[in-house]
Amino acid sequence: MSLNNLILLTGRTINQGVALEGGKTTKENVRAAAICTFDKEDFKKLDCLVGTPVKVITDYGEVMVYSTISEEGPHKGIIFIPLGPWANQVVNPDTQSCGTPTYKGMKAKVEVVKNGNVLDALDLIKTLKVA
Amino acid sequence: MVERKLRTISDVICPFCGTLCDDLEVDVDIKEETIVEIRNGCQIGTKKFFSSNPSGHRYTKPRIKENDSFKEVSWDEAFDKAAEILISAKRPLLYGFSSTECEAQSKGVELAELLGGILDNTASVCHGPSLLAIQDVGAPMATLGDFKNRADLVIFWGSNPVHAHPRHLGRYSEFVRGYFRKDGRNDRFIVVVDPRNTHTAQIADLFIQIKPSEDYELLNAIRAMVRGVELDEKEISGVPMEKIKELVNILKTCNFGVIFFGMGLTQSLAHHRNIDAAISLVRELNDHTKFLLMPMRGHYNVTGANIVFAWNTGYAYSIDFSKGYPRYNPGEFSSVDLLMRDEIDASLIVASDPASNFPAASVKNLFKHPLISIEPHETPTSANADINFPAAIAGIECEGTAYRMDSVPIRLRKVKDAPGKCLSDKEILEKLIEKIKEKKGE
Amino acid sequence: MTEIKLKLKKLPKFPLEAESITPDNFAGKTLDAIKKLPLYHGNENTVIGDYFSVSGKSGNVNNTKIVIDGDLSNVKRIGEQMSGGEIIINGNVGMHVGNNMSGGKILVNGNADDWAGAMLQGGELEIIGDAGHYVGAAYRGNWQGMKNGVIKVKGKVGNESMLWARSSKPANRWPMLYCGSAGPFLGTHNHGGTIVVEGDCDRCAGADQARGIIVIKGKVSRKLPSFKRIGEVKEIDLPNGEKITGKFIEYSGDHSVSKESTGKLYIAA
Numbered sequence: 001m002s003l004n005n006l007i008l009l010t011g012r013t014i015n016q017g018v019a020l021e022g023g024k025t026t027k028e029n030v031r032a033a034a035i036c037t038f039d040k041e042d043f044k045k046l047d048c049l050v051g052t053p054v055k056v057i058t059d060y061g062e063v064m065v066y067s068t069i070s071e072e073g074p075h076k077g078i079i080f081i082p083l084g085p086w087a088n089q090v091v092n093p094d095t096q097s098c099g100t101p102t103y104k105g106m107k108a109k110v111e112v113v114k115n116g117n118v119l120d121a122l123d124l125i126k127t128l129k130v131a
Numbered sequence: 132m133v134e135r136k137l138r139t140i141s142d143v144i145c146p147f148c149g150t151l152c153d154d155l156e157v158d159v160d161i162k163e164e165t166i167v168e169i170r171n172g173c174q175i176g177t178k179k180f181f182s183s184n185p186s187g188h189r190y191t192k193p194r195i196k197e198n199d200s201f202k203e204v205s206w207d208e209a210f211d212k213a214a215e216i217l218i219s220a221k222r223p224l225l226y227g228f229s230s231t232e233c234e235a236q237s238k239g240v241e242l243a244e245l246l247g248g249i250l251d252n253t254a255s256v257c258h259g260p261s262l263l264a265i266q267d268v269g270a271p272m273a274t275l276g277d278f279k280n281r282a283d284l285v286i287f288w289g290s291n292p293v294h295a296h297p298r299h300l301g302r303y304s305e306f307v308r309g310y311f312r313k314d315g316r317n318d319r320f321i322v323v324v325d326p327r328n329t330h331t332a333q334i335a336d337l338f339i340q341i342k343p344s345e346d347y348e349l350l351n352a353i354r355a356m357v358r359g360v361e362l363d364e365k366e367i368s369g370v371p372m373e374k375i376k377e378l379v380n381i382l383k384t385c386n387f388g389v390i391f392f393g394m395g396l397t398q399s400l401a402h403h404r405n406i407d408a409a410i411s412l413v414r415e416l417n418d419h420t421k422f423l424l425m426p427m428r429g430h431y432n433v434t435g436a437n438i439v440f441a442w443n444t445g446y447a448y449s450i451d452f453s454k455g456y457p458r459y460n461p462g463e464f465s466s467v468d469l470l471m472r473d474e475i476d477a478s479l480i481v482a483s484d485p486a487s488n489f490p491a492a493s494v495k496n497l498f499k500h501p502l503i504s505i506e507p508h509e510t511p512t513s514a515n516a517d518i519n520f521p522a523a524i525a526g527i528e529c530e531g532t533a534y535r536m537d538s539v540p541i542r543l544r545k546v547k548d549a550p551g552k553c554l555s556d557k558e559i560l561e562k563l564i565e566k567i568k569e570k571k572g573e
Numbered sequence: 574m575t576e577i578k579l580k581l582k583k584l585p586k587f588p589l590e591a592e593s594i595t596p597d598n599f600a601g602k603t604l605d606a607i608k609k610l611p612l613y614h615g616n617e618n619t620v621i622g623d624y625f626s627v628s629g630k631s632g633n634v635n636n637t638k639i640v641i642d643g644d645l646s647n648v649k650r651i652g653e654q655m656s657g658g659e660i661i662i663n664g665n666v667g668m669h670v671g672n673n674m675s676g677g678k679i680l681v682n683g684n685a686d687d688w689a690g691a692m693l694q695g696g697e698l699e700i701i702g703d704a705g706h707y708v709g710a711a712y713r714g715n716w717q718g719m720k721n722g723v724i725k726v727k728g729k730v731g732n733e734s735m736l737w738a739r740s741s742k743p744a745n746r747w748p749m750l751y752c753g754s755a756g757p758f759l760g761t762h763n764h765g766g767t768i769v770v771e772g773d774c775d776r777c778a779g780a781d782q783a784r785g786i787i788v789i790k791g792k793v794s795r796k797l798p799s800f801k802r803i804g805e806v807k808e809i810d811l812p813n814g815e816k817i818t819g820k821f822i823e824y825s826g827d828h829s830v831s832k833e834s835t836g837k838l839y840i841a842a
Contacts (some may be wrong), residue, residue, distance in 0.1 A: 002286075006329070007253045007326075007343050009326060009327065009343060010393060010398075011291065011294075011295075011395075012209070012294050012295040012298060012429075014175065014293070014294045014295075015175055017147075017174070017175040017178075017295070018174050018175050020487075021147070021175055021178040021179040021182055022178045022182055022325070022488060022510065023182065023186070023188045023508065023509070024188075024484065024509070024510045024511060024516070025188055025509050025510070025511070026188070031188055048176045060490070060491075060492070063257075063491075068528060069255075070201050071229075071330070072327045072328055072329045072330060072333075073328060074328060074331075075327040075328065075340075078326055078327060078343065080327065081295075081340055083480055083488070085511055088368055088487065088488065088489060088490050088491055088494070090491075090560065091475065091490050092490070093467060093489075093490035093491075093492045093508045094466055095402075095462060095465065095468055096400075096706060096731070096732045096733075096756075096757075097461075097462030097463075097468070097687045097688075097705065097706035097707060097731070097732065098259070098260055098280075098403055098461055098462050099255050099256075099259045099260075099263075099336055099448075099449055099462050099465030099467070099468060100255065100256055100257070100259050100262060100397060100398060100461075100465075100467075100494075101327055101397040101398070101459030101467050101489070101490050102393065102398065102399065102400055102403055102566070103254060103256075103394070103399075103490075104343065104344070104398050104399040104401075105343045105344035105399045105400055113337045114474070117519065121352045121487065121511050122511060123291065123513065124511075125486050125487070125511035126515070128486075128494045128495045128498060129495075129498045129515055130498070131498070202708055213747030221586075221587060221614070221617055222587050222615040222616065246616070247615075247616030248616070263713060266713055266714035267713075267714065267716070267737075267762075276602070323605065347776075347777060347780070348776075348777070348795065348797060351797050351798060351799050351827070351829050352798040352829075353778075353797060353827035354799065355729065355798070355799035355828045356831040357831045358828065358831070359832060360799065360801070360828040360829075360832055362798050362799065362801075363802070365803070366799050367585075367798050379717065400757070401757070401758070401777070404758055404761065404777070407781070408780075408781075408829075410783070410831075411829070452616070453590075453613060453616040454590070454613055454616075455614055459625055459711065461713070462687065462706070462710075463668060463687070464708075465686075474587055474588065476586075476615075493644075521602075
């Protein structure tokens with residue numbers, strides 16, 4: 001199951017804020033920030049249970065996160081990942097020479113990966129360290 | 132149960148978000164020197180206080196990475212190694228500073244000048260575009276008390292304070308009773324413009340659901356309509372014309388309006404041009420009524436970082452000292468652009484976590500070069516650093532000054548001692564400067 | 574014309590700040606003196622001789638032609654504040670090429686990075702390839718950007734080109750930009766600049782334009798709502814006397830700046 005032509009937004013959520021202050025390397029942070037929230041109708045099309053891992057793919061990368069239904073809907077066609085290491089794997093680093101990367105509004109597609117492995121913050125960031 | 136002896140500190144300032152709430156009460160266990168209870172704080176602020184207690188992810192001693200594992204060392208050894216890395220670097224980056232107090236930020240400027248490096252703070256990835264727009268067209272602002280006492284129209288544009296600034300609504304903008312707004316929420320009309328029906332939007336009087344990344348067109352249309360221009364469009368940015376007309380009417384007929392704007396404008400395409408349009412709209416609305424705006428700053432002292440950098444160097448962020456004098460150009464000297472072009476050869480990160488918060492491609496380049504972190508907790512940045520300096524948490528374990536989002540300076544309080552051998556950010560930077568001067572023979 | 578040839582000997586690790594490479598600085602100097610002019614590399618001071626081999630001979634400013642070979646994509650500020658003479662760059666060039674120049678000519682046989690021809694006061698900058706963002710733009714916080722001169726870009730220009738351009742009728746100064754295609758926010762805050770786009774243009778062309786002319790011979794991805802359609806025209810007169818013929822729709826604006834705007838936007842019909 002997959003969805004194309006979505007738009008990815010990122011931003012603060014209170015759970016993510018609490019989790020990062022409580023410890024960026026904790027499991028709580030994974031539960032709070034390694035999630036992708038969908039519009040209710042969009043989620044039905046994915047045909048999976050809440051919490052099933054999904055792979056979010058943009059032009060700038062891909063990341064495995066848990067899926068869930070948005071409390072801040074309806075927002076058809078829009079998916080949301082709280083700010084943090086997971087979101088930053090797929091955001092647009094281009095700043096158009098103004099200094100600030102484009103963290104919001106990337107074109108994205110999503111694939112359900114039933115046995116997908118969602119990495120925790122340290123393991124995820126470690127993948128960026130080239131030996 | 133053993134009776135605990137507690138020390139209660141009142142009027143504590145919360146060092147989490149730019150709202151800088153100043154009414155917290157903290158109970159500290161006298162014997163253990165740990166925080167036991169916090170009253171009045173929001174969820175996030177409360178958690179920040181609790182996380183200052185010793186835990187598995189709190190650093191207490193300086194560490195150096197050797198063969199992929201950390202070794203605890205003396206302060207002297209850590210300073211020595213850090214000074215060597217920074218002196219031999221031709222283009223060191225000093226980044227962070229927004230979650231520490233102003234005295235430490237000032238030391239950061241001194242160090243950057245000494246090294247001929249690049250100095251940047253986290254505004255570079257959040258409200259930097261707001262600063263750019265303000266430099267282009269100015270900004271009509273006021274302090275938060277003005278909004279609390281006078282505003283009868285409050286607009287949140289691309290901002291979700293329920294999640295990001297939890298007590299903002301209760302203290303300054305929505306529910307609070309003000310001098311001229313005695314009935315609190317009932318005396319205010321709340322508008323939210325956002326692509327998602329956020330929790331802030333769910334308690335608003337008018338919610339305008341806009342297409343992502345098309346804010347500029349809507350602001351542009353509203354500006355023209357405020358000037359009385361008839362537009363020949365049916366909908367703009369996904370918002371039907373009738374709804375925009377309704378909004379324009381609300382804007383023009385309020386007594387005192389304010390736009391609070393957030394990352395929704397600065398981090399989507401068009402960045403500072405969005406803010407430019409919002410500021411211009413506010414300027415034009417002052418032909419009809421009183422209108423102001425305010426950026427919703429994230430880190431509690433990012434405003435302070437901008438102000439301290441500006442009074443030291445003339446510029447608020449993205450400053451290059453490589454020629455010995457400060458030069459400023461976001462896009463050229465801003466951290467993410469520098470990293471994307473792989474233009475640095477060492478970095479010092481103060482009270483920040485760019486490994487989590489920068490786009491992945493730029494983090495890859497950050498990790499290519501020696502990385503020194505001054506940070507109280509284990510984060511993806513500090514875990515991948517070559518040298519860790521354990522810092523006391525400003526506002527909890529040491530005093531200092533911080534600027535609220537409306538540029539009001541507030542003195543932070545110390546509520547407890549830092550665990551282990553932690554020093555404050557300011558002391559660490561001071562000693563590092565001393566060491567570098569000594570090594571350079573100055 | 575006397576010619577000086579520079580050839581890049583080694584690629585710099587960090588950007589090389591080369592504002593010393595201008596006809597003004599080279600004029601009347603011996604090759605040895607030119608080799609000793611400063612270049613900044615990160616926070617270390619180097620000289621032209623460290624990175625370039627220098628040959629040829631210099632004359633007075635207007636008679637000096639500098640030819641530079643090599644991959645200069647990490648060399649910034651070539652031709653900064655030059656007032657005469659000529660620079661020919663055979664290859665890509667880094668940021669700020671020809672910024673603040675007031676006379677003379679720069680030809681880039683390749684691509685240019687951001688801020689090419691920023692705050693141009695006069696002279697001509699020609700780029701055969703693409704240019705980066707902020708071509709002919711005002712630097713941060715300046716509300717008077719490009720005041721005179723011509724920039725020609727064969728390829729694409731990036732975001733916010735010709736930001737805060739400003740013409741002057743009494744002084745007969747008409748800043749001009751010709752480009753193949755353009756990114757978003759072309760001619761933002763335009764105060765009299767003239768822009769001709771041969772191809773397509775991204776969103777928000779002419780945002781906050783107070784006066785000036787923008788001609789787009791291709792398509793526009795999203796026109797701003799505050800531009801009002803006036804009608805169709807077959808001929809457009811540019812302030813420098815040039816005429817453009819074709820079928821265009823004429824819009825006035827940006828009306829978000831004033832109700833009676835004299836700014837013009839022409840888009841191919």
